[in-house]
Amino acid sequence: MSLDERKAQILRAVVAEYIDTAQPVGSGRVASASGVNVSSATVRNDMATLEQEGYLRQPHTSAGRVPTEKGYRFFVDALGDPSPLAGRDAQQVRSFFSKAHGELEEMLRDTSRLLAGLTDYAAVVIGPPNEAATIRSVQLVALAPQLALLVLVMSNGVVEKHSIELADDTDDLRIDAAGAVLAHRLIGETPVSAAQITMVESASDPIVAEALAALRVQPDDKDRDRVFIGGASRMASSFDAVAQVSEILQILEQQYVVVSLVRDVLDRGLHVAIGTETGMQPLADCSVIVAPYDIDGEAAGSIGVLGPTRMNYPQALAAVAVVSQRLGNRLSEG
Amino acid sequence: MSLDERKAQILRAVVAEYIDTAQPVGSGRVASASGVNVSSATVRNDMATLEQEGYLRQPHTSAGRVPTEKGYRFFVDALGDPSPLAGRDAQQVRSFFSKAHGELEEMLRDTSRLLAGLTDYAAVVIGPPNEAATIRSVQLVALAPQLALLVLVMSNGVVEKHSIELADDTDDLRIDAAGAVLAHRLIGETPVSAAQITMVESASDPIVAEALAALRVQPDDKDRDRVFIGGASRMASSFDAVAQVSEILQILEQQYVVVSLVRDVLDRGLHVAIGTETGMQPLADCSVIVAPYDIDGEAAGSIGVLGPTRMNYPQALAAVAVVSQRLGNRLSEG
DNA sequence: GTTGGCACTCGGTATCATCGAGTGCCGAAC
DNA sequence: GTTCGGCACTCGATGATACCGAGTGCCAAC
Numbered sequence: 001m002s003l004d005e006r007k008a009q010i011l012r013a014v015v016a017e018y019i020d021t022a023q024p025v026g027s028g029r030v031a032s033a034s035g036v037n038v039s040s041a042t043v044r045n046d047m048a049t050l051e052q053e054g055y056l057r058q059p060h061t062s063a064g065r066v067p068t069e070k071g072y073r074f075f076v077d078a079l080g081d082p083s084p085l086a087g088r089d090a091q092q093v094r095s096f097f098s099k100a101h102g103e104l105e106e107m108l109r110d111t112s113r114l115l116a117g118l119t120d121y122a123a124v125v126i127g128p129p130n131e132a133a134t135i136r137s138v139q140l141v142a143l144a145p146q147l148a149l150l151v152l153v154m155s156n157g158v159v160e161k162h163s164i165e166l167a168d169d170t171d172d173l174r175i176d177a178a179g180a181v182l183a184h185r186l187i188g189e190t191p192v193s194a195a196q197i198t199m200v201e202s203a204s205d206p207i208v209a210e211a212l213a214a215l216r217v218q219p220d221d222k223d224r225d226r227v228f229i230g231g232a233s234r235m236a237s238s239f240d241a242v243a244q245v246s247e248i249l250q251i252l253e254q255q256y257v258v259v260s261l262v263r264d265v266l267d268r269g270l271h272v273a274i275g276t277e278t279g280m281q282p283l284a285d286c287s288v289i290v291a292p293y294d295i296d297g298e299a300a301g302s303i304g305v306l307g308p309t310r311m312n313y314p315q316a317l318a319a320v321a322v323v324s325q326r327l328g329n330r331l332s333e334g
Numbered sequence: 335m336s337l338d339e340r341k342a343q344i345l346r347a348v349v350a351e352y353i354d355t356a357q358p359v360g361s362g363r364v365a366s367a368s369g370v371n372v373s374s375a376t377v378r379n380d381m382a383t384l385e386q387e388g389y390l391r392q393p394h395t396s397a398g399r400v401p402t403e404k405g406y407r408f409f410v411d412a413l414g415d416p417s418p419l420a421g422r423d424a425q426q427v428r429s430f431f432s433k434a435h436g437e438l439e440e441m442l443r444d445t446s447r448l449l450a451g452l453t454d455y456a457a458v459v460i461g462p463p464n465e466a467a468t469i470r471s472v473q474l475v476a477l478a479p480q481l482a483l484l485v486l487v488m489s490n491g492v493v494e495k496h497s498i499e500l501a502d503d504t505d506d507l508r509i510d511a512a513g514a515v516l517a518h519r520l521i522g523e524t525p526v527s528a529a530q531i532t533m534v535e536s537a538s539d540p541i542v543a544e545a546l547a548a549l550r551v552q553p554d555d556k557d558r559d560r561v562f563i564g565g566a567s568r569m570a571s572s573f574d575a576v577a578q579v580s581e582i583l584q585i586l587e588q589q590y591v592v593v594s595l596v597r598d599v600l601d602r603g604l605h606v607a608i609g610t611e612t613g614m615q616p617l618a619d620c621s622v623i624v625a626p627y628d629i630d631g632e633a634a635g636s637i638g639v640l641g642p643t644r645m646n647y648p649q650a651l652a653a654v655a656v657v658s659q660r661l662g663n664r665l666s667e668g
Numbered sequence: 669g670t671t672g673g674c675a676c677t678c679g680g681t682a683t684c685a686t687c688g689a690g691t692g693c694c695g696a697a698c
Numbered sequence: 699g700t701t702c703g704g705c706a707c708t709c710g711a712t713g714a715t716a717c718c719g720a721g722t723g724c725c726a727a728c
Contacts (some may be wrong), residue, residue, distance in 0.1 A: 026721050039671050044722065062677045062721050101485070103495045141471040141487040146667075149437070153475045153485055153491060161437045161493055232566070233583030236576055243580060249567030333480075360690050372721045373702050378691065396690050 024064030116231020121307030140179030162214035358398030450565020455641030474513030496548035
């Protein structure tokens with residue numbers, strides 16, 4: 001059952017007010033808010049209905065109302081297209097992307113800071129997966145008598161490193177030879193196909209064998225390197241229980257949790273996950289806004305923010321939208 | 335003026351008790367604590383003296399005493415050599431370093447997690463500086479029509495990346511040629527000396543020129559890549575004001591602050607900085623324990639923990655000591 | 669359907685008394 | 699002169715009580 005227009009308006013007003021003040025909002029406030037031109041008694045009646053239908057909740061009798069998840073959901077769904085960012089913020093985004101330069105990782109890290117600064121919530125930026133990229137360069141570098149480093153440069157600019165342990169008596173020539181073999185066979189492959197390659201040389205050359213083994217590490221471990229979290233401190237101020245802050249920080253620290261969270265949210269076609277919609281108990285009072293970004297027309301990675309359920313959705317949605325779009329553009333240029 | 339033995343014992347007891355309970359400790363508690371065999375009245379007299387001399391403080395009349403910074407300082411100085419870790423923790427460290435493998439960055443990151451897990455405070459691990467290392471490998475990889483990546487592998491295992499923008503019409507041969515020139519001139523240099531190199535080729539080859547320019551970025555920026563912070567969430571639970579937690583997190587996020595903090599502390603020959611000794615106002619209620627670690631006998635980097643002033647110093651000191659030593663060993667092996 | 673009016677609820681705040689851990693100090697004992 | 703028991707005192711914490719007021723639900727009137 002959908003809400004009649006006035007009820008919808010009242011609901012929106014309650015959510016907006018609560019987001020602003022973090023205080024339960026009563027019928028009086030709503031009545032005096034612009035847009036609703038009915039008496040507080042009427043508002044009360046409608047609010048009672050809205051509560052029965054699960055959009056609002058009373059912390060206790062004779063207090064104002066607070067939105068439920070369903071209430072936030074309605075509010076968010078009714079927002080429509082994100083409005084443009086405030087002038088100052090838009091300016092900040094522009095100047096960031098015009099100045100942005102340098103290397104991929106650095107850029108993603110800075111982007112997470114930008115987004116955190118714009119929204120005042122924690123921001124997550126997930127880099128492009130390596131799966132689609134191809135290997136552009138393979139280098140085997142001797143570091144110490146028993147240690148070499150396998151350095152792969154991917155076409156998307158990601159550099160992958162793997163330590164290779166050597167037998168005691170390995171000389172540089174053998175290392176160079178192994179490097180050449182690896183380069184010859186790996187360049188142009190994707191990480192996935194590379195992981196499946198077997199080489200006849202493996203049997204005779206332990207260096208090659210170990211290098212190939214290193215390429216078969218679980219992709220989970222790789223995900224960690226692609227996650228950049230910024231502004232975790234900012235969302236601390238949105239909560240009042242230290243224990244809760246600690247729990248949320250823990251989730252952010254376990255980056256793979258964040259990665260799977262973001263993936264889940266996108267899989268379900270969601271851009272906003274509210275409270276328990278995130279699927280994580282400690283995030284019951286949090287919301288997540290996610291957007292993918294495209295590089296050269298292909299979905300590449302995603303960015304998102306994590307804030308309290310009573311986050312400023314319009315502003316945060318706008319910020320995520322514009323940053324994801326700009327980031328994609330910036331990375332597409334080449 | 336130094337303290338007579340009994341006063342010292344009482345002071346130690348107060349600090350230990352306060353660290354344990356986070357509650358002001360009264361004369362009764364101290365008197366009944368093992369080690370001090372005098373009545374509470376005597377303890378009271380001594381505590382009054384200790385307060386006059388600045389080791390203790392009363393939150394308010396008729397409450398127990400709380401250590402001042404000077405009190406903590408005495409406690410820490412009196413600790414002497416760190417006692418060995420508890421069995422379980424020692425076991426954890428051993429198994430970590432026996433399993434530890436893989437690539438430098440990953441290892442440092444994991445070490446910061448280990449240390450955070452051992453102490454339940456935030457842990458910082460700072461990687462070896464590049465200054466001392468020499469360049470082992472130079473690779474220029476074309477990524478896109480107008481973009482190449484300069485990849486340097488340092489002798490300490492660090493991989494440095496710099497984006498290089500290319501003119502529109504650059505073909506692969508010219509990139510390879512520039513790469514060869516760079517490799518020839520840079521391999522064996524330190525980053526410092528490399529930054530000073532000028533080449534005659536720069537005039538004729540814009541690629542070489544830009545690559546050299548990229549090597550001259552401020553070292554501050556490089557520091558960021560070498561800092562690994564683990565367990566920031568853990569120290570949240572040591573405080574009760576969300577605002578304070580937020581401030582401390584902010585400091586941790588600004589990694590360069592942490593780097594300079596650690597450097598300062600080490601410069602002053604300190605291993606423990608208590609409260610305002612850290613030199614940072616928001617850390618007035620925090621203490622920092624730092625230790626350097628050596629690779630092949632040379633001071634390489636440092637590790638540390640950041641916790642509340644009433645942190646468990648004996649345990650944290652022990653953890654920092656053993657981890658720094660083990661980490662150095664592990665990285666020395668080659 | 670909307671509105672003003674009204675009795676009611678109940679969390680928040682202030683006031684006040686009580687409690688008790690802890691103090692400082694004094695005078696006696698060793 | 700150092701230690702210790704005793705004692706009056708302080709003051710935060712705790713709990714009871716009252717009060718206020720924002721907010722509610724309901725009803726009768728428009």
